[in-house]
Amino acid sequence: MTQAKLKTAVRNIGDDVTVIDIQGDINATTDGVLTEAFAQASNGARAIIMNFSGLKYMNSSGIGLLVTLLIRANRQKQKLLSYGLSDHYKQIFELTRLNEAIGIYNGESEAAAAAASK
Amino acid sequence: MSDTNDEKQKQREGRWAPSVEHLNVGELPRGARGLNVQGRHVSGALQGFGQMWQKTYRVRLPAVGMSAVEAMQIWKAEFPNFQPPATRFYPPMSGIEPGQIIFINLMLPVFFGLNMIPVESGVMVLYADDESFSVMTPEGFPVSGWNTFSIFEEDGCLVAQVQSMDRAADPIYELGTLLMGGARRQEENWTHVLTKLAERLNVTGQTVEMKKECVDPRWQWRHAMNVWQNASVRTVLYIMAAPLRWARNATRRSKA
Numbered sequence: 001m002t003q004a005k006l007k008t009a010v011r012n013i014g015d016d017v018t019v020i021d022i023q024g025d026i027n028a029t030t031d032g033v034l035t036e037a038f039a040q041a042s043n044g045a046r047a048i049i050m051n052f053s054g055l056k057y058m059n060s061s062g063i064g065l066l067v068t069l070l071i072r073a074n075r076q077k078q079k080l081l082s083y084g085l086s087d088h089y090k091q092i093f094e095l096t097r098l099n100e101a102i103g104i105y106n107g108e109s110e111a112a113a114a115a116a117s118k
Numbered sequence: 119m120s121d122t123n124d125e126k127q128k129q130r131e132g133r134w135a136p137s138v139e140h141l142n143v144g145e146l147p148r149g150a151r152g153l154n155v156q157g158r159h160v161s162g163a164l165q166g167f168g169q170m171w172q173k174t175y176r177v178r179l180p181a182v183g184m185s186a187v188e189a190m191q192i193w194k195a196e197f198p199n200f201q202p203p204a205t206r207f208y209p210p211m212s213g214i215e216p217g218q219i220i221f222i223n224l225m226l227p228v229f230f231g232l233n234m235i236p237v238e239s240g241v242m243v244l245y246a247d248d249e250s251f252s253v254m255t256p257e258g259f260p261v262s263g264w265n266t267f268s269i270f271e272e273d274g275c276l277v278a279q280v281q282s283m284d285r286a287a288d289p290i291y292e293l294g295t296l297l298m299g300g301a302r303r304q305e306e307n308w309t310h311v312l313t314k315l316a317e318r319l320n321v322t323g324q325t326v327e328m329k330k331e332c333v334d335p336r337w338q339w340r341h342a343m344n345v346w347q348n349a350s351v352r353t354v355l356y357i358m359a360a361p362l363r364w365a366r367n368a369t370r371r372s373k374a
Contacts, residue, residue, distance in 0.1 A: 028268075057130055060245035060252035060266050064172070064283045067163055071170065071334045091137045096244070096254065096264075097162045 005056075006030035008037035016046035017115045019108065023054035026062035038069050042078060047115035051108065053084030063096050070101055079103075083111045133247045135217035141242060141256055143219065150208035150221035153238040153356060154349035158256035160242055161287065166262025167341045168286030168295060170334035173305065177312040177326045179269075179276040182319050186269040186276055187248045193267065193278070193315055194251065200314040202307055204233045210243075214251055218243045226260065226350060227299040236357065239349040241265075255284070258347035260300070262287040278315055280308045283333070288344040290351070292337065305330075 006024035013019055018041040026034060041048045073080040083105040085093065093099040105111035140159060143152045163170055182189060193200075194214045198207040204225045210218035221240040225233030237260060241253035250268035255261060263284025270277055286292035286300070294300040309326045316324055345351075 059133070059247065059250070060264060061250075061268075061281075064264060064266070064281070067283060068172070068333055070164070075334075088131050088134075092134055095135060095137050095160070097160070097165055101164050 006033045007054075008033060010037055010041045012045075013049075013108070013112060015112075015116055016044065017049065017112055018042070018045045018047075019049045019051055021051045021054065023056075025056055026058040026065060028059075028061040028065075030062075031065055034065060034069070038072070042073065042076060045078060047079040047081060048073060049108065049111045049115060050080070050082045050102075051084045052082055052086075052089065055085070055089065058089065058092070063092070063098065066098060066102070070098075079115055081105060081111045081115055083107055133216060133245055135242060135244050135254075138217070138242075141219060141240075145211065147208040147211055147221060149206070150223075150240075151238055152221060152240070154258050154347075154352055155219060155221070155240040155256055158258060158347070160244075160254045161257045161259070161262040161344075162254060163263035163283050163285055165257075165341060165344075166285035166287045167289055167338050167344055168292035169332055169337070170263075170283070170285040171301075171330055172281070172283045172333050173308070173328060173330040175280045175305075175308045175312055175326055175328050177278050177316050177321075177324050178272075179278055179316060179319055179321045179324070182276050182321055184276075184319075186271055189269045189276060189278070189319060190249050190251075192318065193269065194246075196318065200311045200318070202310045205307060208240075214243055214246055216243050216246050220253060224260075226294055227303050228294075229298070235350050236353050237350045238353045238356075255287070257287070257344065258349035258352065259287060260291045260294070260350065261285065261304075262344070278312055280312060282308070285334070285338075287341075288348055289337075289342050290345055290348055 009021040011019045020037050020041050070080050081103040085104060103114055140157045141155050143156045146152045197209055201207050206223040208221035219240045219242055223238050226235040226237060228234040239259045241255050244254040245252040252264050252266040254264050261284035266281045268279050286295045312326045
């Protein structure tokens with residue numbers, strides 16, 4: 001397997017909402033990096049927003065990884081939202097029907113507003 | 119430089135199946151009937167009913183004398199040959215490419231692991247690159263989710279891997295999975311596939327390792343109505359209705 005090519009940063013944007021900034025690839029080799037970022041982001045959070053603006057590439061293992069994170073979020077009664085997806089990856093979310101469970105928004109403020117609702 | 123990047127990006131995007139509203143069977147490979155695929159939506163691990171499991175099967179391929187890409191080419195080209203006797207795969211005539219459908223006939227166990235219930239359906243190739251490919255199930259398939267087949271290098275040795283992330287599609291299938299040997303049958307199938315692949319690559323004496331994790335132990339009752347799409351029930355009804363179809367066709371012929 002090749003070296004992991006993913007960098008993440010976790011930000012708290014208030015109101016128990018955290019953002020994971022993703023920079024690089026999501027695949028089987030980056031599992032550990034993303035899982036660790038998710039654990040950090042989910043600590044005490046009510047909603048987690050994934051910022052995919054820096055996503056370079058995701059393969060089908062990446063989709064499986066997102067499903068695992070989604071299930072963890074559901075178990076902890078946390079919302080999982082996203083923004084910054086390119087048209088291509090929006091299409092992939094629709095094709096794999098991930099969009100039915102992970103909200104897709106146009107920008108951080110829109111996602112934050114959705115996270116604050118309910 | 120940006121042209122090269124654009125080209126690379128396009129190439130990467132081409133590894134994914136195009137977006138489709140419903141599956142379209144198109145031309146059938148010889149022997150396949152294409153039941154329970156036409157017009158169905160694809161259905162991922164989030165849309166099924168039963169407990170969600172991630173299972174990873176791996177076999178090491180030491181001294182195989184070829185690259186991961188070359189080994190994957192063999193796996194893709196000879197995919198049906200590695201299946202157990204009770205399972206028949208009909209790959210698309212154009213090969214395993216994103217968006218294509220692989221038709222599948224299989225038998226589900228009912229009592230004491232005996233194969234008794236036929237299922238005809240298929241899976242869509244969701245993603246394919248040189249070293250891996252993934253398939254996604256349609257509505258009505260016994261499980262709802264994804265399977266990824268890959269070959270990669272680890273510690274200087276090639277490893278062939280099958281990873282499934284799925285859940286039984288409806289309550290009937292979940293019953294079969296938990297009580298009638300369905301889960302064990304699935305595990306035996308993928309172990310068989312990796313064993314046969316290793317043999318084809320002249321590797322012997324390697325054990326297939328399996329790791330499994332229950333990702334979500336809950337039943338998703340909101341998807342219990344998936345039972346209406348159950349490909350097994352529909353396949354059995356199709357087979358039982360064969361005399362009626364025969365009589366109808368005979369009547370038409372005599373009128374003509």
